[in-house]
Amino acid sequence: MSSRLTVYIDGIGLIAPGLNNWASGSQTLAGLAPYQSAKTVIPTPELLPAAERRRASDIVKVTLATSLEAISQAGLRNNNLSSVFSFSNGDGVNCHSICEMLASEDREISPTRFHNSVHNAAAGYWSIATKTMATSSVLCAFDGSFGAGLLDALTQVVVEDTPCILMTSDTPYPEPMFSKRPIPDNSGIALLLTPEKSPKSIAKITVSVTDEPAYQFSDAELETLRTAIPSMRGLPLLQSIARKESGHIVLDYLDDLRLAVEVHPC
Amino acid sequence: MKPLLLSHYTVTSCIGQGLQQTLDALLQQRQTLKPCDFETVDLPTFIGEVEALDDVAMPPGMQEYDCRNNRLAKLGLEQDGFDLAVKAAIDTYGADRIGVFLGTSTSGILETELAFRNRDRTTGKLPEDFIYGKTQNTYSVAYFTREYFKLAGPAAVVSSACSSSAKVFSIARRMIEAGLIDAAIVGGVDTLCLTTLYGFNSLNLLSSQACRPYDKDRDGISIGEAAAFALLERVPDTQTPSSVNSTNSADTILLxxxxxxxxxxxxxxxxxxxxxxxxxxxxxxxxxxxxxxxxxxxxxxxxxxxxxxxxxxxxxxxxxxxxxxxxxxxxxxxxxxxxxxxxxxxxxxxxxxxxxxxxxxxxxxxxxxxxxxxxxxxxxxxxxxxxxxxxxxxxxxxxxxxxxxxxxxxxxxxxxxxx
CATH class of the missing domain: 3.40.47.10 (Thiolase/Chalcone synthase)
Known part of the structure; x- marks a missing residue:
């Protein structure tokens, strides 16, 4: 019994090295503009109250930016959306600071550092910023975090028959952690998924698990991006949508399990 | 929602390893929280420690997963025949039809805390034997559990602080309902570490004694560690479990x-x-x-x-x-x-x-x-x-x-x- 889950994508958010948002990044992914890697630019999180904005770490800002881009395309602001967050790790800089302090004589870590250290910090800030009281899942599957998040978001939409926003983001660790986990820069993808086709729908996707090999970019720089940053394992899906062509894309998930996605533009 | 069957379950915490010890401790209202003597932590608080975790060895070929959190996971999985029940479920459903959804807040962060103390004095590098992905990373305990049983289905860790291992039931339920899997190992594993002890201390949320929920003088938490697992399956059409390996249908527990x-x-x-x-x-x-x-x-x-x-x-x-x-x-x-x-x-x-x-x-x-x-x-x-x-x-x-x-x-x- 192989299950296939069908949903519509009504909004997309993107932030990555050299890809500042979906609006311009989709042009690059469609091949209309050359891809040039550059340091990730993170917008200021205007939606956060001033106190939270000061405390917010990069993973919060990336997640807010991608989600708001997706939500505004779909026109679903203030809609009490169900949400799925999937991060390959929490905020890298924050984790580094805590571990450094705990290895020192003075272990008095700050309350802000501590509450920013929870894996669901970005989910907490996001719910405060968007005033969303609906359910959220906060997941991790190491390099497979995009696939894990997508699968959970699909089950929310299909089983609960409700829109759901998937947000998957990563931030780098400084040294010495960087040598052990070399994520090069901040990145994130958000997808707003809905059970029914709407005038805002960009694509219809049908997803199933597979053991087919994952799609690899022929462009070397995009392929580096895809393999270096867990959330960017979703980039081939975004490229397929950007090209507005029907297609079959296989995305990485776990070591021996991948996701087959049938993509149809709306 | 359609009810789901908890065909097997087990728990290991400071009050006992496995169901019988846990039940005995509950029935006797046994107090096992103790003044904090964990690692080098110097805080006036109480902890609930699972004894002898350092004696738990990783299975052959899985040494890279070695950390306090995965040791407790292994100890927990091997109580009450839970591991045997999972193996029976694999025979019934297939390794690719069983999901793994586990909750943790700090995963194997203790390994990283210790590794930071042992950085190379000249280069600042972490020790060679520190393996990030299989210990510290938040996914580690699901990675370990999936590999332990050689499962091939969907897996994820839920890490939403103290709701994590309640929410795994919801994730697994949707996966089963969507037809992606037939059964799931759900549960949670969290272990003592410096981050949570000093972190909750920074928020003035640690009690100076064994915690007193709902007391008029309650003054904070006592941090404990535990592993708990359940095998979730569809309820069989008739109330007599057949392929599922539940023991006693009259006492069967449903979500x-x-x-x-x-x-x-x-x-x-x-x-x-x-x-x-x-x-x-x-x-x-x-x-x-x-x-x-x-x-x-x-x-x-x-x-x-x-x-x-x-x-x-x-x-x-x-x-x-x-x-x-x-x-x-x-x-x-x-x-x-x-x-x-x-x-x-x-x-x-x-x-x-x-x-x-x-x-x-x-x-x-x-x-x-x-x-x-x-x-x-x-x-x-x-x-x-x-x-x-x-x-x-x-x-x-x-x-x-x-x-x-x-x-x-x-x-x-x-x-x-x-x-």
């Missing part, structure tokens, strides 16, 4: 309802009126097709911080005041300590033990129940036949989850006239 919400209020304080908690409990009842009066006992989140217990009590009153205002309640955290990302699964198993053994567990350590909270908080164990119980789990970042468990015969009677 009847799930409710989840977000506070959208503050990162480390609950909503003062318990608004998110109220929503989670109401949704759990709704998803189970039950009324407040159908609930025989509430296993409270009950962390023993002044603000958590006050907010939770308001939420419980808001939901239960009309129809079931004297519903018996207690928190297990006076016994186990607050096991953070494992707490939801630990308390799910304690609910199952209460249902199967017909008793309401009394909360430990509490001397004078805070009368302002106006709940029927139980200090002593009480024999009582239970049909359906609720378990609450709330966490940092305002993440809430309520679960309803019941005996199979109770669900049977309900489903005849409920959605």
């Amino acid at each position: 009847l309802g799930v409710g989840e919400s977000s506070d959208a209020y503050h990162m480390s304080s609950p909503h003062p009126e318990g608004l998110g908690a109220k929503l989670a409990m109401q949704q759990a009842l709704q998803s189970a097709g039950l009324k407040p009066s159908d609930i025989d006992y509430i296993n409270l989140h009950g962390t023993a911080t002044p603000s958590n217990d006050a907010a939770e009590a308001k939420a419980v009153r808001a939901v239960f005041a009309q129809e079931n205002k004297d519903v018996p309640c207690s928190s297990s955290k006076g016994a186990t300590g607050h096991t953070l990302g494992a707490a939801g699964a630990v308390e799910a198993v304690i609910c199952a033990l209460a249902l199967q053994n017909n008793f309401i567990p009394g909360g430990l350590n509490t001397e004078a129940v805070d009368t302002e909270l106006q709940l029927n908080y139980q200090l002593q164990n009480r024999p009582q036949s239970l049909q359906r119980v609720m378990s609450n789990s709330f966490g940092f970042g305002g993440t809430n989850c309520s679960l309803i468990f019941g005996l199979a015969n109770a669900a049977d009677a309900e489903t005849s006239h409920k959605p």
Whole structure:
């Protein structure tokens, strides 16, 4: 019994090295503009109250930016959306600071550092910023975090028959952690998924698990991006949508399990 | 929602390894929280430690996963024949049809904390033998568990602080409902580490004694560690489990309802009126097709911080005041300590033990129940036949989850006239 889950994508958010948002990044992914890697630019999180904005770490800002881009395309602001967050790790800089302090004589870590250290910090800030009281899942599957998040978001939409926003983001660790986990820069993808086709729908996707090999970019720089940053394992899906062509894309998930996605533009 | 079967379950915490020790400790109201002597931690607080974790060896070929959290996972998986039940389920369904959804808050961060003390003095590098992906990374415990059983289905860790291992039931339920899997290992594992001890200390949330949930003088949490697992499957069409390896259908435990919400209020304080908690409990009842009066006992989140217990009590009153205002309640955290990302699964198993053994567990350590909270908080164990119980789990970042468990015969009677 192989299950296939069908949903519509009504909004997309993107932030990555050299890809500042979906609006311009989709042009690059469609091949209309050359891809040039550059340091990730993170917008200021205007939606956060001033106190939270000061405390917010990069993973919060990336997640807010991608989600708001997706939500505004779909026109679903203030809609009490169900949400799925999937991060390959929490905020890298924050984790580094805590571990450094705990290895020192003075272990008095700050309350802000501590509450920013929870894996669901970005989910907490996001719910405060968007005033969303609906359910959220906060997941991790190491390099497979995009696939894990997508699968959970699909089950929310299909089983609960409700829109759901998937947000998957990563931030780098400084040294010495960087040598052990070399994520090069901040990145994130958000997808707003809905059970029914709407005038805002960009694509219809049908997803199933597979053991087919994952799609690899022929462009070397995009392929580096895809393999270096867990959330960017979703980039081939975004490229397929950007090209507005029907297609079959296989995305990485776990070591021996991948996701087959049938993509149809709306 | 369609009820799901907890065909097997197990728990290991400071009060016992496996179900029998845990049940004995609960029935004897045994106190095992102790003054903190963990590692080099120098804090005036109490902890709930699982003994001899350093003696647990990783399975052959899995040395890279070695960390305190995965040692506790292994110890926990091998209690009560849980590992054998998973293997039987693999024979029934296939390794690719069983999911792994586990909760943790800090995973193997202790390894990293120790590695930072052992950085190379000249280069600042971490030790060669520190393996990030299989120890510190938040996914580590699901990675370990999936590899331990050679499973090939979907897997993820849920890490939403103290609601993590309650929410895994919801993830698994949707996966089963969507037809992606036939069964799931759900649960939670969290272990002592410096980050949580010094972190909760920075927020002034650690009690200086064994924590006293719902006491008028409650002054914070006692951090504990635990591993708890359940094997979730569809309920067989007839009430006589066949392929599923459940032992006793009369005592069979079902997951009847799930409710989840977000506070959208503050990162480390609950909503003062318990608004998110109220929503989670109401949704759990709704998803189970039950009324407040159908609930025989509430296993409270009950962390023993002044603000958590006050907010939770308001939420419980808001939901239960009309129809079931004297519903018996207690928190297990006076016994186990607050096991953070494992707490939801630990308390799910304690609910199952209460249902199967017909008793309401009394909360430990509490001397004078805070009368302002106006709940029927139980200090002593009480024999009582239970049909359906609720378990609450709330966490940092305002993440809430309520679960309803019941005996199979109770669900049977309900489903005849409920959605």
